Amino acid sequence: MKKSIHVFIFLLICCLLITLVACDGKSGVDAGADKGKLPPTDPSNILVAYFSATGTTKGVAEKIADATDGDIYEIVPSQPYTQEDLAYTNSSCRANNEQNSATARPAINGNVQDMESYDVIYLGYPIWWGKAPKIIYTFLESYEFAGKTIVPFCTSGGSSIDGSLSEIQALATDATWLDGRRFDASATSAQIKTWVDSLIMTSEETDGEKEMTEEIFLTIGDSKIAVKLEKNSAVDALVELLKQDDITYVANEYGGFEKVGSLGHSLPRSDVQMTTKAGDVILYNGDQIVLFYGSNSWRYTKLGTMQGISAEELKALLTKTDAITVKISLN
Ligand SMILES: Cc1cc2nc3c(=O)[nH]c(=O)nc-3n(C[C@H](O)[C@H](O)[C@H](O)COP(=O)(O)O)c2cc1C
Structure with missing residues (x-):
């Protein structure tokens, strides 16, 4: 045989x-x-x-x-x-x-x-x-x-x-x-x-779904950006944390396409191979939040998509300085 x-x-x-x-x-x-x-x-x-x-x-x-x-x-x-x-x-x-x-x-x-x-x-x-x-x-x-x-x-x-x-x-x-x-x-x-x-x-x-949080906000300098959320357990865990308090963290430049920083908490991962786009808000390694102004292919868990900001505006905002302070809030 x-x-x-x-x-x-x-x-x-x-x-x-x-x-x-x-x-x-x-x-x-x-x-x-x-x-x-x-x-x-x-x-x-x-x-x-x-x-x-x-x-x-x-x-x-x-x-x-x-x-x-x-x-x-x-x-x-x-x-x-x-x-x-x-x-x-x-x-x-x-x-x-x-x-x-x-x-x-x-x-x-x-x-x-x-x-x-x-x-x-x-x-x-x-x-x-x-x-x-x-x-x-x-x-x-x-x-x-x-x-x-x-x-x-x-x-x-x-x-x-x-x-x-x-x-x-x-x-x-x-x-x-x-x-x-x-x-x-x-x-x-x-x-x-x-x-x-x-x-x-x-x-x-279905009633419970209607009450689910569908967006959160990122504040960077004077800009407040809505993020339309994905439906996954990482998002659920993040929303639960935000119900207790806003989260502020420092994000650093990486690779000419993203700002990445530690959330200070671990969220459940459901990583899949993906190619990100400008505006994507991503969970990397369970505890890093990545804000993309460019693209990268990796195994990530997507948290949401920034709304109402063009790729150019986002790049200008995120690359103004090497390190940026980001506040995440429910409203
Ligand atoms: C090329 C080939 C590879 C297959 N590999 C697997 C396999 O890895 N595991 C398995 O359980 N069945 C395997 N099968 C069996 C099919 O999954 C199974 O017969 C299926 O029900 C066929 O569905 P279909 O009649 O709709 O084509 C394989 C069949 C083919 C033709």
Whole structure:
């Protein structure tokens, strides 16, 4: 037997063991608490987009579309995958070559009509070597996802969805991502409906959301800048600190693109690889606040985006002196 076959069988056995530990006792659906929830959404604003090479993910996608009443869109490769392309025991089959290439972006035939109209996108794919197939990367790079929530789901021979998430999340950092879920071919409509319903906020949760702090302020010299907040546990922790008192810290120049300083507190990290833009307010290393007037690619947790200041104005403000004093406040 070739070495690649041993490696794959070993991987599948590991995955099966992990699945046995992780499953909730029922087959078809992995256990796990989903992070984040969806506000009740009009079905016409829900899209179930999926790629399926051999039909398993398609079956799950159709059940999700039934459960949500949303629209369904199949991500169809311009060049369909043949059995040979998918023969993963052949180390140089097309699917393996694509998964081994950081830059592979298989072309998609057609596109989503009126993507702007969707607020929630369920995004489905089979796991290929622990990750999402590269055509999902093509899909994520083809549209704007700011303001949308993406709910990933996958099917696999046993691997969990977890290992596939960070790379695809990094391709749409403006979206809100839910943790997502793995299903296998035996997942029933009832199991899928239970999962879909569990993602929707109750009316108490929606009321709580409305009361959530959506912006904070940075005061630098005479300038007071509003920061529209992301929704994550670092932001929640920061807001809790600010409820006790304003925070003032000193930020120093770094790299010709940012001002960085210690917050004096550690916040929970959910770092993902991202490329920052001028105006981004970022948590670095759990306790450093970075104000960007330029761009950098690194693993960060985004806290928010400065509002009402142009990139030029921001650069002028932040680079007036090497060290600047920044006050963060709730109002
Ligand atoms: C190239 C390739 C790589 C795969 N890698 C994995 C893997 O790492 N872990 C796993 O559990 N299953 C793996 N599988 C199995 C698929 O994830 C599984 O059969 C999936 O349900 C297929 O979905 P589809 O019918 O929608 O294409 C792989 C399949 C292919 C073709």
